[in-house]
Amino acid sequence: MGNGFSTATMQEPVSGEAVKTRIAAYLLTDYLEQLGVEVIFGLCGHTVIAFLDALGKSRIRFVSTRHEQVAAHAADGYARASGKPGVLLTHLGPGLTNAATGVANAALDSIPMVVIAGDVPSHYFGRHPHQEVNLHMDGDQFQIYRPFCKRIYRVDRPADLPRIVERAFHLSQTGRPGPVLVDVPMDIFSADLPVDAFQKSPAPVARPAIEPAAVSRIIDALAEARHPVIYAGGGVLSSGATAELAALAEALEIPVAHTLMGKGCLHEDHPLLLGMTGFWGTPIANEMCRTADVVLAVGTRLAEASSSSWDPRFTFAIPPGRLMHIDIDPAEIGRNFPTEFGVVADAKNALASLAEASRRTHGAVRDSVRARIAAGRREFAATWAHQRGSDQFPMRPERILAELRAAVPEDGFIVTDVGWNKNGVGQQFPITVPGTFITPSGLATMGFGPSAVLGVKMAQPNRAAVALIGDGAFGSNPSVVATAMEANLPVVWVVMDNSAFGTIAGLEKMHYGWSFGCLFERNGEPYNVDYAAIARGFGARGVSVQSAAELGPVLKAALASEIPTVIQVPMENAPTPTPGHWNINDIYRLGS
Numbered sequence: 001m002g003n004g005f006s007t008a009t010m011q012e013p014v015s016g017e018a019v020k021t022r023i024a025a026y027l028l029t030d031y032l033e034q035l036g037v038e039v040i041f042g043l044c045g046h047t048v049i050a051f052l053d054a055l056g057k058s059r060i061r062f063v064s065t066r067h068e069q070v071a072a073h074a075a076d077g078y079a080r081a082s083g084k085p086g087v088l089l090t091h092l093g094p095g096l097t098n099a100a101t102g103v104a105n106a107a108l109d110s111i112p113m114v115v116i117a118g119d120v121p122s123h124y125f126g127r128h129p130h131q132e133v134n135l136h137m138d139g140d141q142f143q144i145y146r147p148f149c150k151r152i153y154r155v156d157r158p159a160d161l162p163r164i165v166e167r168a169f170h171l172s173q174t175g176r177p178g179p180v181l182v183d184v185p186m187d188i189f190s191a192d193l194p195v196d197a198f199q200k201s202p203a204p205v206a207r208p209a210i211e212p213a214a215v216s217r218i219i220d221a222l223a224e225a226r227h228p229v230i231y232a233g234g235g236v237l238s239s240g241a242t243a244e245l246a247a248l249a250e251a252l253e254i255p256v257a258h259t260l261m262g263k264g265c266l267h268e269d270h271p272l273l274l275g276m277t278g279f280w281g282t283p284i285a286n287e288m289c290r291t292a293d294v295v296l297a298v299g300t301r302l303a304e305a306s307s308s309s310w311d312p313r314f315t316f317a318i319p320p321g322r323l324m325h326i327d328i329d330p331a332e333i334g335r336n337f338p339t340e341f342g343v344v345a346d347a348k349n350a351l352a353s354l355a356e357a358s359r360r361t362h363g364a365v366r367d368s369v370r371a372r373i374a375a376g377r378r379e380f381a382a383t384w385a386h387q388r389g390s391d392q393f394p395m396r397p398e399r400i401l402a403e404l405r406a407a408v409p410e411d412g413f414i415v416t417d418v419g420w421n422k423n424g425v426g427q428q429f430p431i432t433v434p435g436t437f438i439t440p441s442g443l444a445t446m447g448f449g450p451s452a453v454l455g456v457k458m459a460q461p462n463r464a465a466v467a468l469i470g471d472g473a474f475g476s477n478p479s480v481v482a483t484a485m486e487a488n489l490p491v492v493w494v495v496m497d498n499s500a501f502g503t504i505a506g507l508e509k510m511h512y513g514w515s516f517g518c519l520f521e522r523n524g525e526p527y528n529v530d531y532a533a534i535a536r537g538f539g540a541r542g543v544s545v546q547s548a549a550e551l552g553p554v555l556k557a558a559l560a561s562e563i564p565t566v567i568q569v570p571m572e573n574a575p576t577p578t579p580g581h582w583n584i585n586d587i588y589r590l591g592s
């Protein structure tokens with residue numbers, strides 16, 4: 001074959017007839033088409049052009065980014081908005097490491113993803129060919145992904161490629177979803193394989209259900225409790241269980257609190273909705289969770305930020321509260337709280353069974369619960385309500401949220417980053433359609449939002465997609481605008497510009513009295529960047545808002561336009577309210 005490796009592993013037919021073969025890269029793209037892959041995000045390199053050639057001749061779209069982290073977040077956003085695995089293509093070495101942050105972000109939010117990476121030619125493993133990572137082991141780059149991928153595969157023989165790709169799609173989607181790496185030495189893309197080598201498709205897999213005895217145990221506990229709460233995580237949304245959640249909550253009249261990724265689990269106006277818990281949560285959600293006698297947590301890690309660092313004074317007091325926990329991943333159950341009862345099940349299956357059983361159950365009378373929730377929500381909203389109409393300029397963040405909610409249709413996507421945008425939207429922004437709030441939670445990656453919105457728009461081209469992001473995040477990789485232009489993705493980026501890594505600047509200021517290392521400055525003066533002009537430089541629309549009153553019309557025009565638009569909004573660096581607790585605040589010590 002002239003490329004230095006043997007095809008001895010390929011099976012010869014008994015008759016001795018020649019096997020009909022084709023180059024692996026073409027068979028691979030055919031297979032990906034068969035699996036329903038519509039789009040691959042990535043960035044080229046000499047190790048993957050054989051694959052790109054095949055991709056260019058297939059029906060699959062390729063979105064070429066200017067940085068692999070952008071591609072990884074876009075694939076992540078695509079997966080969240082489509083419900084299908086995101087597919088990412090990277091070059092070896094620096095391509096793979098550039099993408100690592102995006103893949104890790106997907107992993108920590110349980111997003112299904114298949115990463116196809118090029119690698120050095122397999123016949124040169126260990127000889128330090130160009131860009132090989134090998135300081136500890138020959139051809140070792142795939143190990144870089146080990147801590148955050150569900151499985152890492154290096155394809156060592158052409159004949160393994162079909163099996164490994166099938167496994168990657170299977171594993172990325174089953175159980176707790178997440179990324180799987182398929183590391184492909186470049187010679188393998190160019191190897192011959194029998195034309196029918198890619199035969200096996202991932203099996204349809206039933207999601208784990210809950211046993212009847214477990215249903216009775218949970219329903220009895222909820223029905224008998226005086227102050228139960230259901231606590232919904234991202235698993236409720238990713239499994240599509242919002243209707244089942246509402247049915248259960250309504251049947252037993254149980255308030256529902258949620259995590260950051262659980263936002264949207266009930267319609268914003270639902271009378272049993274408490275809101276988000278934790279450090280950036282709401283007082284009523286924290287209080288009712290803390291005083292609950294039974295908490296049913298579903299599809300959540302009970303993570304630090306949403307659980308106020310597990311401090312019983314703020315969000316969850318367990319014990320004396322009793323915790324029942326349903327999750328697809330056994331490792332999540334019982335980690336941070338003593339747990340009375342755990343169930344390893346799919347959230348939708350479990351909530352459907354519980355909702356069904358709850359219809360036959362008479363719960364305790366909880367007449368006053370709706371009034372208490374309404375009062376608690378009203379009271380908290382009143383603390384920032386006046387800011388929603390503030391004409392102040394640079395703008396108040398609350399006014400930015402108000403204008404955004406008014407402009408974006410309810411089924412439009414709000415994609416955040418980290419900073420005021422994530423915390424403020426989680427706490428204060430009404431979400432009425434499940435799945436329309438997309439945010440980086442587990443790894444909380446600055447740089448997620450500007451890129452993820454590309455994948456969201458690719459998945460749902462007929463719905464609005466707005467990235468609400470800080471200037472820190474937008475400044476970290478403005479090349480997203482070029483990608484949006486090239487791929488014709490008319491997304492809108494709203495840049496909340498406070499000339500700082502504002503959230504961290506505020507934290508440092510609170511504890512140390514200054515914001516050293518967190519402000520954008522030049523010669524001691526604020527350093528202002530014209531992000532709108534940068535957008536125009538890429539050929540996109542760029543608008544710099546000059547007054548609070550302008551933002552609404554500018555947003556509407558951007559959403560109506562067919563051109564990607566950056567809206568730069570000068571904003572006061574005001575902190576998001578923090579009704580909960582975060583233990584980091586106990587750690588900082590000011591010295592001299």
Ligand SMILES: Cc1ncc(C[n+]2csc(CCOP(=O)(O)OP(=O)(O)O)c2C)c(N)n1
Nearest residue numbers: 419420445446470471472473500501502503
């Ligand atoms: C990649 C990465 N680096 C650093 C951080 C730590 N961090 C959390 S919030 C934040 C500031 C973000 O600044 P900006 O995007 O301007 O938003 P703002 O806080 O001003 O609302 C930083 C640096 C992070 N989460 N991710």
